Amino acid sequence: MPNIPQPQRQDEPVVTEADLAALLAGTTDAIPGLLPVADILAALTAEPTGAELAGEAHALAEFRRQAGAPVPATTARRGTAGLTSRFGVKVGASITAVAIVLGGGVAAAFADVLPAPIQRLAHEAIGAPVPRPGVPHRARPGVPMRAAHGQPAARGGPGAKRQPRPHATATHAAQGSQGNSQGKGSQSEQGKGSSQGQGNKHGNGQGNGQAKQGAARHGTHGSPQMNRRPAGHPRRSVRPGQS
Amino acid sequence: MRTSAGARTASTVIGEEFAGLLAAAQGGSEAAFSRLWRNANPALVRYLRVIAPGAEEDTAAETWVHVVRGLSAFRGDEQAWRAWLFTTARRRAIDLARHRARRPEAALDDVTAAQLPSSADSAETAMENLSTAAAIALLAGLPRLQAEVILLRVVAGLDTESVARILRKSPGAVRVAAHRGLRRLAQITADAGVTL
Numbered sequence: 001m002p003n004i005p006q007p008q009r010q011d012e013p014v015v016t017e018a019d020l021a022a023l024l025a026g027t028t029d030a031i032p033g034l035l036p037v038a039d040i041l042a043a044l045t046a047e048p049t050g051a052e053l054a055g056e057a058h059a060l061a062e063f064r065r066q067a068g069a070p071v072p073a074t075t076a077r078r079g080t081a082g083l084t085s086r087f088g089v090k091v092g093a094s095i096t097a098v099a100i101v102l103g104g105g106v107a108a109a110f111a112d113v114l115p116a117p118i119q120r121l122a123h124e125a126i127g128a129p130v131p132r133p134g135v136p137h138r139a140r141p142g143v144p145m146r147a148a149h150g151q152p153a154a155r156g157g158p159g160a161k162r163q164p165r166p167h168a169t170a171t172h173a174a175q176g177s178q179g180n181s182q183g184k185g186s187q188s189e190q191g192k193g194s195s196q197g198q199g200n201k202h203g204n205g206q207g208n209g210q211a212k213q214g215a216a217r218h219g220t221h222g223s224p225q226m227n228r229r230p231a232g233h234p235r236r237s238v239r240p241g242q243s
Numbered sequence: 244m245r246t247s248a249g250a251r252t253a254s255t256v257i258g259e260e261f262a263g264l265l266a267a268a269q270g271g272s273e274a275a276f277s278r279l280w281r282n283a284n285p286a287l288v289r290y291l292r293v294i295a296p297g298a299e300e301d302t303a304a305e306t307w308v309h310v311v312r313g314l315s316a317f318r319g320d321e322q323a324w325r326a327w328l329f330t331t332a333r334r335r336a337i338d339l340a341r342h343r344a345r346r347p348e349a350a351l352d353d354v355t356a357a358q359l360p361s362s363a364d365s366a367e368t369a370m371e372n373l374s375t376a377a378a379i380a381l382l383a384g385l386p387r388l389q390a391e392v393i394l395l396r397v398v399a400g401l402d403t404e405s406v407a408r409i410l411r412k413s414p415g416a417v418r419v420a421a422h423r424g425l426r427r428l429a430q431i432t433a434d435a436g437v438t439l
Contacts, residue, residue, distance in 0.1 A: 021422075023425060024396050033429065036428075036432035037428045040378045040381055041393075041397050044378050044398050051300075052289070053285065055284065055303060056284070059284075063311050066312060
């Protein structure tokens with residue numbers, strides 16, 4: 001059957017907004033045109049059925065349970081604990097990683113094994129040892145020491161580019177002086193100014209000339225290459241400041 | 244002239260006793276809490292029958308679990324109490340609808356007739372035996388906003404401003420939706436040929 005809309009009957013009263021508002025508020029009598037609607041609204045607020053009150057026992061049980069254990073504290077503790085646990089793990093891991101990195105960096109700085117520019121920064125920042133020119137890295141077992149590694153050419157002064165040459169020459173001088181130049185060379189590193197004379201005293205002419213060249217260079221830079229014992233002697237590296 | 248609308252307000256509002264009941268319930272009185280529950284749960288279930296059909300009982304129970312948990316911290320009058328109750332129920336219903344959308348559980352054959360969308364026949368049936376369930380079925384045939392506004396105004400006993408806050412609409416939009424819903428209900432009853 002087709003659903004044909006029917007025109008509104010002329011005898012029906014006009015429903016105003018005020019009538020609808022009053023119907024919702026339930027404070028006034030409904031006009032005839034809204035009586036069915038008023039009945040519907042009244043049915044919506046009728047006496048509760050048994051099914052609508054069936055859940056009381058469950059609600060009371062929940063109420064008793066919450067009354068025994070304060071809910072907000074429990075909820076907050078549970079939620080906060082989970083949050084704290086997850087957050088704590090992240091923070092702990094981050095702190096550990098940062099501590100490892102910083103600790104390693106500080107240890108490396110105080111061990112004087114950092115490259116010279118970084119070591120210089122560490123010296124200025126945390127008081128790490130000043131980078132020794134010519135000793136940018138601590139000698140490691142099995143790793144041949146390079147003469148001018150990490151040493152800036154500007155700081156090397158004259159003859160810095162010819163670093164290997166005095167190395168070999170110093171060895172010859174030491175050989176020529178039968179080991180005396182070793183100890184005297186140490187004096188020259190200490191800046192005592194006596195290495196030149198001692199070198200001349202115990203060395204030959206060649207050794208004197210080379211020792212002079214080495215003193216001119218290593219008296220300034222303190223390279224340990226000059227202090228190496230000849231082959232066959234126990235390997236001992238004499239660092240600046242050591243006697 | 245009928246005056247059926249005038250009696251419902253008194254049946255849904257506790258009134259002056261509310262503050263004492265709330266304080267007693269917050270202090271752990273089961274009797275006071277039971278009184279609050281008996282006053283509010285029927286309206287809650289009727290509201291949920293429209294916005295969460297088929298799950299009104301479970302949703303109401305879950306609503307009360309949340310209410311009990313936050314009961315000690317609640318502050319407000321009866322209007323605020325009801326607004327809190329129905330706001331919580333609405334959120335639970337929305338969560339349930341999302342859960343159902345992700346995981347549909349019931350086949351169409353398992354859905355009862357009461358859960359099916361209402362049609363013109365449901366209006367005729369409702370008018371033949373006007374009960375609470377029939378009235379709810381009639382409201383379920385309205386657009387969602389209009390049905391919710393009427394239920395919250397009439398069943399929950401909330402004012403326009405409280406309903407607007409719950410639905411996140413302006414008070415004007417709530418009034419318009421309520422009036423349109425009532426007009427549509429009047430039209431449905433007129434089309435069904437009901438003369439009272």
